[in-house]
Amino acid sequence: MPSLAPLLRDLNYDFTDQRLLRRALTHRSHSSDHNERLEFLGDSVLNFVVAALLHDAFPDMNEGDLSRLRANLVKQSALAQIAGKLALSKYLRLGEGERKSGGSKRPSILADALEAVFGAVYKDGGFSAAYRVVSHQYQPILANLDPHTLGKDAKTQLQEFLQARRLSLPIYEVTDTHGAAHNQSFDVACRIPALDIVTTASGSSRRAAEQGAAQKALQDIAGNKDVS
């Protein structure tokens, strides 16, 4: 394993017992002293700290929106992104097979290891340490997120945009289908007469094609600043 110094600097934390950090970086394929129990602990400390950060940052937001934001901030891909910034893959201890098959780049392994690191900080330094370390990673993300759109699908965003302006809702229409019964592809048009917008998209389900067309409509709207 390379020196842990850069990781400790980026975490903004010094371990009293560095064996905890080492364990947090050890995948079960490597040895029996692995990170799964720390991951259990870290998952819940992370969920709690992010909940507390959101509760403070958005004092007027209802519970449903807080839950939506949290779910998006702690989902696997979000964690894997933070793990990427910390270059966690460099420090992971994986079994031979896992390493050769690219395990150190796998989002699930990276996300689990990051949670385990948070759990290790809690074990080592208690709650205030865990709060500081999780906050340190999340404050820049919170500063940049759009609370009204994060985690909302394109159709929902489009609908809310139009409703806020008292405009008629979009009309989705399947314009064509291709392929055999179990391998079909759908062409969908999304029309917003009030804005003179028509977009089209294809997808392997009607739903997927509608989302694609709604996404393009949102892009059209964003490109046309007169509208928003």
Add this chain to the structure above:
Amino acid sequence: MPSLAPLLRDLNYDFTDQRLLRRALTHRSHSSDHNERLEFLGDSVLNFVVAALLHDAFPDMNEGDLSRLRANLVKQSALAQIAGKLALSKYLRLGEGERKSGGSKRPSILADALEAVFGAVYKDGGFSAAYRVVSHQYQPILANLDPHTLGKDAKTQLQEFLQARRLSLPIYEVTDTHGAAHNQSFDVACRIPALDIVTTASGSSRRAAEQGAAQKALQDIAGNKDVS
């Protein structure tokens, strides 16, 4: 609302700002200053504290078993039971309609209010206060739980009991079915030749009937101390 003194005594906590506790006890049917945001916070502080308590109490337990135990300790019925011991229903503030329809006894409302109370303690006194209050409620439960069976269904428990003693697995057999296609009932027998046990049960699905028969076999085993 009656005096909050008995509740504060049972929680083992004094609020600096008692308005937080009042809000935690206010259902959304009562007024706009309701408990849903505190519930969001309390749900996650509860999940974390219970995770930490389990992590400490069972140092050799794997992540899967820890998760199973936690899920059972924080599920709605478990929370409603704690709320019952605290007589939370006496203190709830509900809208007229909710109160008349028995809302103060509804497990979902009680469980949510209890989570909100934990969230209020966190807001009022910080993490160490929340940890103490949640621990105070859960330590007696942890002291009495059986980590090997809590949250496991009867078939799983029976299978593990037999495997631990290197005995053959039970044989489940549908012995009869009654009723029409969409309203059937199944009779199932569970046989454990090595222990000379045969039990039977009925259910609206094969699975439900098997669980019932396994439960009876576990009771037979528990009644016959020679076996265990």
